[in-house]
Amino acid sequence: MSQILTFLGKGGTGRSTLAVAAARAAAQQGRRVLLVGHQPGSGLEMLLGGIPLSGEPVTIAANLSVVQLRTTQLLEQHWTAAKELEAQYVRTPFFREIYGQELGVLPGMDQALALEALRRYDASGQYDCILYDGPGDLTTLRAFGIPEVASWYWRRASKAFLGSDLAKTLRPFVEPLLRSVSTVEFSSLEDLSNRLGGMTNIFEEGRQAIADPRRVLAHLVTTPDPMAVQTARYLWGSAQMVGLTVGGLWVMPLVPGEVSAADFSPLPVRILPRRQGSDWSALEEAVGGIFAVPQVPPPVAIDEGARTVKLFIPGFSKAQIELSQSGPELTITAGDQRRNLFLPPSLAGRQVTGAKFQEPFLVITFG
Amino acid sequence: MSQILTFLGKGGTGRSTLAVAAARAAAQQGRRVLLVGHQPGSGLEMLLGGIPLSGEPVTIAANLSVVQLRTTQLLEQHWTAAKELEAQYVRTPFFREIYGQELGVLPGMDQALALEALRRYDASGQYDCILYDGPGDLTTLRAFGIPEVASWYWRRASKAFLGSDLAKTLRPFVEPLLRSVSTVEFSSLEDLSNRLGGMTNIFEEGRQAIADPRRVLAHLVTTPDPMAVQTARYLWGSAQMVGLTVGGLWVMPLVPGEVSAADFSPLPVRILPRRQGSDWSALEEAVGGIFAVPQVPPPVAIDEGARTVKLFIPGFSKAQIELSQSGPELTITAGDQRRNLFLPPSLAGRQVTGAKFQEPFLVITFG
Structure with missing residues (x-):
């Protein structure tokens, strides 16, 4: 089983740089590392010193492999698998008339196929850590939300x-x-x-893995720029909405200014050194603690005795959160995400009697 | 009919700043402008001076309205419409059992609903120009590719x-x-x-609109940072793969260095002034020409007399392009996109006899 790390933040804040530094640091500690690039044209190759990347993992240093996900290629592989399934269950298959090499890419395929690729690399047992350098915005969170939402x-x-x-x-x-x-x-x-x-x-297994910070963890990246800080806060709250734990905030000092640690409490906030040309050593040392499982509130805590559901939703104001109840389900909308929580039997029959937002917690009480 | 502009480039290069400057400039020229934000948490509100944005257009200055697309809200509206369609065509509807307010967001919905929102704002006749400030990467191009691919x-x-x-x-x-x-x-x-x-x-209408540079146009944004320049080149080529014309390159001088205009020939390359606090005037003046329809090669030019298909694919090397033929279709894969071109009857029956890549053109000859 691998530990999967991903990086959230505004573009240009150094997410890929942090991913590469963490990958290098872990490989040097003897862990088997796979760095998964998934932002075509983003320059990950350049960060790695010009090594050409491919759709299959390539070993670029001791313990360190890199793969660049290509949706067109993954689509072909999955189409072949779908044809085999069809041939097994359908007397008169027709998928065989359509070829994987001609399939175009529709929105959503990138995220679904990336998540499936991560699942497969995780299940392969070949890697101790997988670092996913994806779009790093709500698009990445939509991918991690697939198991629960679908x-x-x-x-x-x-x-x-x-x-x-x-x-x-x-x-x-x-x-x-x-x-x-x-x-x-x-x-x-x-x-x-x-x-x-x-x-x-398979969705339920995915949901459980994503909700377990020992298996999947996100880190926030920002510069001191106020817009980047705001995006980091937004993504912090948004990550909770798909059950993903955020382990810390990393500040890249690319522009002057400071980040208020109080805005991200209780996350550890760490300031990174700037990379000096091709010397990664200071960065590698600085990211050492990135794999530690953090002491932060879980996205959802249900207390059946006290009849409360406590949601950790940092980064949002009360006005940005909506709540509704329908039978055994509690629906929470925050930012641009919606989560349906199934209540345990002891609470499912009860009415919500109160909902109190004490930033960053929403505490819901049942009668 | 509106003119729709969108902005492509690496995160942090100033895409939203350019969108706001272009919106302000057009509104001051008396054109009715809608600025469409679609990167939740990105700080567009901050750029607009802290005006709270909503899912419905809000007028913030003479001729200038702003809307922040929210997928959860669009999903509710479309679910209502889907229920009405079902009630009209199905004797025993069952969609009515499911409520729009409980629907979660799956990957791909953001892009499909954004494109439909743009179509609706275009068709409303209320706006002369629509500026779409979306993710600005391959995700945006996947959205514009929907009509053709679907x-x-x-x-x-x-x-x-x-x-x-x-x-x-x-x-x-x-x-x-x-x-x-x-x-x-x-x-x-x-x-x-x-x-x-x-x-x-409706897809065919969308495809034609996206292929018409008088109706839909993309602009590239970069800083002099080599990784941002590489991303801009990648997105330039990728835009052609969905039939979208790129009108120019805009350089934000956020870091030291220079951009080689030759790397983007024949695009006009313009260097923007930095914004001074809340004074947008220099930027507004600099972006004046952004709405002009550019003199650039079309993504596809078919010459039935010479029996050639000429594809404009800048930003990619020969090794990144694959070509195959199947009956009346020509399939081109470049970067992480795939395009199926239907050949006109005069070429559909003929075999490809040659394919020559002379950057930035791929010229395909038929026997």
């Missing part, structure tokens, strides 16, 4: 569908239709839904 | 499906199934496919 859509839609009049109308067609199309026997719509639902276990 | 998927998949054994298997079920589900009469699978295909006209 499984919510699946559960919600299949529940609504199975109870609907539409399902009643379709029921008589389903069994004969599936029998003529599929190589597998399905006894009913519910059976089909359950079997497809089994495939969403 | 309609390709639709055409390709429906053609493969209708000719497949799977369609033959499904055929006997389709007519009775549709009759019981839909309020509309469909005579066959082909009829259903044609009617759905009609809905893709």
Whole structure:
């Protein structure tokens, strides 16, 4: 199992520089490191001294490999896998008529395929740490949000569908239709839904990994520029909304000024030295503690005895947070993200009686 | 009809600053301007002097409105519209069981909903120019690529499906199934496919608008930093791959150094003054020419007489470009994008006999 680190912050604050420094430091400590680049044209190659990167991991130093994710290439690989699945389950496949080499890239594919690539590198057992140098903004958080959001859509839609009049109308067609199309026997719509639902276990595993700071951790990067500081705060709160723990703030002194540590309390705030040409040693030393699991509040803490749900949402004001309840679910909207929390049985039947925002916590009380 | 401008470049190079300066300059010339922010937490509000932005356009000066796109809000609006469509065409709707206020955001939704918002603001007739301050990287280009890529998927998949054994298997079920589900009469699978295909006209309109530099134009932004320059070149080539014309390069002198104009020939390269506190006048004056339609090569030029297709792909080397032919389609992969070009009838039946890369042009000859 690997430790996965990613870096959030405004563009131009030195996220890739921090990723490279952390990768070099970990490799020198003897850990097996994979640096995953995922911002085409961003200049990661330049930071690495001009080494040409490829879609397959390349070892560039002892313990240190680098890969540059290419969505077009990942899409081809996954299309081949999808064809094999189709051939296994469908009597008369038609995916085979379409070739992976002709598939264009639609929005969202980059994030879904990157997350799947990280999952695969993690599962390979070949790396102790994986450093993901992605877009570093809300786009990266959308990727890490996939497991939770996609499984919510699946559960919600299949529940609504199975109870609907539409399902009643379709029921008589389903069994004969599936029998003529599929190589597998399905006894009913519910059976089909359950079997497809089994495939969403992979989402649940992903959700748990992302929520575990020993496995996945984000770090904020900023310069003293007020706009960059504001972006870092926004992304700090936004990371909590996908269950991702933020371990610290790193300040690159690219412009004059100071960052107020109080704005990021309780995160450790560390100021990085500037890199001197091709000498990375000062930076490598400065990032030493980046892999430590931080002592910070969890994104969600449920206290069944006190009947409270405590959400850690730093970086947002009260006006930016909305809350609603529907059956066993609590829906929180903050910034431009929405999270549906399933309440434990002891709270699911109860009404919300109070919601108090004491920055950076939203404490919700049940009757 | 509006003129839509967008800005591409590495983060931190001043894309939003250029967008604001261009918006202010155009508004002062009496054009009705909408500035569309789409990087939550990026500090656009700060650049505008602390005016709180909202998901609906707000007028902040004469002729100048600003809107901050929020995906969660757009998703709710579109879900309502989808429910209305369902209620119109489906006898037993089930979308009504799911509420817009509970929908989470999956990757790709940001880009699809942003493009649709731009289309709507364009169609409203309320604005002479729309300035889209989006992520400014490949993510923005993925959004502008939606019309072409999505309609390709639709055409390709429906053609493969209708000719497949799977369609033959499904055929006997389709007519009775549709009759019981839909309020509309469909005579066959082909009829259903044609009617759905009609809905893709909106993609064709989008594709044509994006390919017309009088309607949609991108500008590159960089600092003299070599990594930012490299990113600008990468995005220049990448823009061509979605048919988007790039009008010029703007250099923000945030760090010392120079940008070689030859690296961006034939684009006009202009160096911007630094903003002095809240005084935008020098910047406004400098960006005056940004709305002019540039004299640059089109992304694709087809010469049926000479039997050549000439692609303008600056910023890439020969090794980064792949080409393949399949029936009436030519597939080009460059950087991390793929484009499927439909050849005109006079070339569709012919084999590619040569492909010559003379930077920045790829000239393909047919036999």
